[in-house]
Structures are given as C-alpha cells and as structure tokens.
Amino acid sequence: MNGTKKRVLALALAALMLASAFSLTSCFSLSTGEGGGAGAGTSGGQQAGEPAGTGSGEQAGTSGNASGGASGGETSDPSGRYSNFDLRADYDEAKAAVVTFSDGGAKVSGAGSGVSVEGKTVLILGEGVFILRGSCSDGRVIVEVKDREKVQLVFDGLKLASKTEAPVWIKSADKVSITLAEGTTSTLEDGGAYTDVNADGEPNACLFSKVDLTINGEGTLNVNGSVNNGITTKDDFKLISGNVNITAQNHGLRGNDSVTVRGGKLTISCKNDGIKSSKDDDPEKGYIFIEGGEISVDAGDDCLQAVTAITVSGAKLTLTPGGKEYNCDGVVSVKE
Secondary structure, three states: OHHHHHHHHHHHHHHHHHHHHHHHHHHHHHHHHHHHHHHHHHHHHHHHHOOOOOHHHHHHHHHHHHOOOOOOHHHOOOOOOOOHHHHOOOOOHHHOEEEEEEOOEEEEEEOOOOEEEEOOEEEEOOOEEEEEEEEEOOOEEEEEOOOOOEEEEEEOOOEEEEOOOOOEEEEEOOEEEEEEOOOOEEEEEEOOOOOOOOOOOOOOEEEEEOOEEEEEEOOEEEEEEOOOEEEEEOOEEEEOOOEEEEEEOOOOEEEOOEEEEOOOEEEEEEOOOOEEEOOOOOOOOOEEEEOOOEEEEEEOOOOEEEOOEEEEEOOEEEEEOOOOOEEEOOEEEEEO
C-alpha cells in the first residue's frame, strides 16, 4: 500500500511538473507572439506614420492625386515652373461656352456661361472655358473677371480683326490661357490707332493682357500688330506649345515680368525688340527663360532683351538683330 501510494505521488508530481513546463512554454510563445504582433504593429505604424512619398501613404496620396482631376497633380511639372493650368490644353466642348464671330456680330451657344455679347464685342465676365471661332473684320474680345478666377480661351480657327482697338484685351483675371485647337489656324490683327486706351496707355498690343498669359495647344496663331506691339502681358508670359507667328510695328513679344518658352515654334518679325522682359524693380523678375522649341527672331533692334537674366538651353534659335542678339544687364547663359 505504501509502495502504491509512493507510485501515485510520483506520478502526480510528474504530471505537475509537465503542466508547469507547458505553462512556461505557452507563456514564452505568447510573449513571442506579442513581439511578432508588435513587430507587425510597428511595421504598420511606420507605414502609416512615414513621411509623404513612402509606404502605403504614398499609394493613398497617388490615388488621391489621380482622382483629383485632370487639372490636378497628375499633370504637374516636376520643376514647378509650370502650373497645371499652364499645361492643360484639353477641354470639353460640351461644357464650354462657344462664341462664333461673323461680320454681323457674335453668337453664343453651348452649356457654358459667363459671357455676353454687345454687337461685335464679346465680354467674358466669369471663369470657365470659352471656345472662339468664326471670322469678323471689326470685333473684339474683352476678358474682365475676378482676380481669383481663371479663363481658358480656345482659339478654334478664329479670324478676328479690329480697326480701332486691340482685338483681345485681357483686363483682369488670376490667369488666362489661350489654347490653339489642333489643326487650326487663328489670326488676330489690328488696324488704326486705338481709341479705347486707359491712362496707362493700355492696351498697347494686338493681344494685350494685364495678367499672366499662357499659350498652349497644337494649332497656329498669327498675330499682326500693325499699331504697336504684337503680344504684351504686364505679368508673366509662357509658351508651352503651338506655332505662334508675330509681326509688329514695335516689340514682338513683351512679358513685363518674364518670358518663358517650354516648347513650340515662335517666329517674330518686328521693328524694335523681338522678345523683351523689362521689369527692373524685382531681382526675381525681368528675365527670359527658354528651355525648348524653335525660335526665329528678325528684329529692328535687340532679338532678346531682359533686365536680370537670359537663359537658353535645348532650343533652336535663329536670330537676325538690328542691335544685339542678347542684351541683358544681368547673366546671359546660352546653350543651344
């Protein structure tokens, strides 16, 4: 009996020891599992908390940009020199206002709004996309919207002349772009001395803008400035693409704050300076920057004239100056 009890006690003790060992192993496994879980949690936490541009946060951000619209980050220029608005040359005619000129006046159709007509003068008074087509021997377009609003003008085979005014006068906006419809040729032409001129002597060009002006698209634009300048903007001018031909009695192309050419073909024949930027009270303005395209300038004076800098790279230039090819008080860097 004593032997039996001893065997029972021994078995019970062995069972207790096995149970303890199992308990310790389980605790160690659970602890390791927590460690693995913490590792997974840390990994997930790092992905969620990583700087923008890494991990799953980047994917979410990319998806957000992609779904943010065609005019959003999807078409952004890495250099930051061109905004999405500058680069956007597409448009939806079904959602735009369509203006058709004739010598009898102008008519508006389409779904867009923000435009009114007074005889042969078209007034654009709200932001949006406006497709301009047709022909008129004495008409004009005036853009006058709020300073925060942007306007995209689509020249779709527009032939617009004005006998006593600038055919296109952009008085106010945040920015304005002119998109040259693919496969089309548009022409702007002025005639006699302007009668509608403000105290600052404006407008003083066939295509005149008080605000940032961009030209893009795959069509052709002819600008015949027989009174003064061909194209002038008081702010920044950018040529993204398209074929632009300018003849002018005075300067060909003047961007007061700056002139930037990304691509396209630009041909200028004028009696004074060809391409000019004249802002002299801001060291970050008054420059000409050309990084592509094909440019031909036949000028009565300087072909390219700027205050702070002239930079040319990756472009083909043909210059025929009456004065200097490059005239700048600052830095001139030319690498064709």
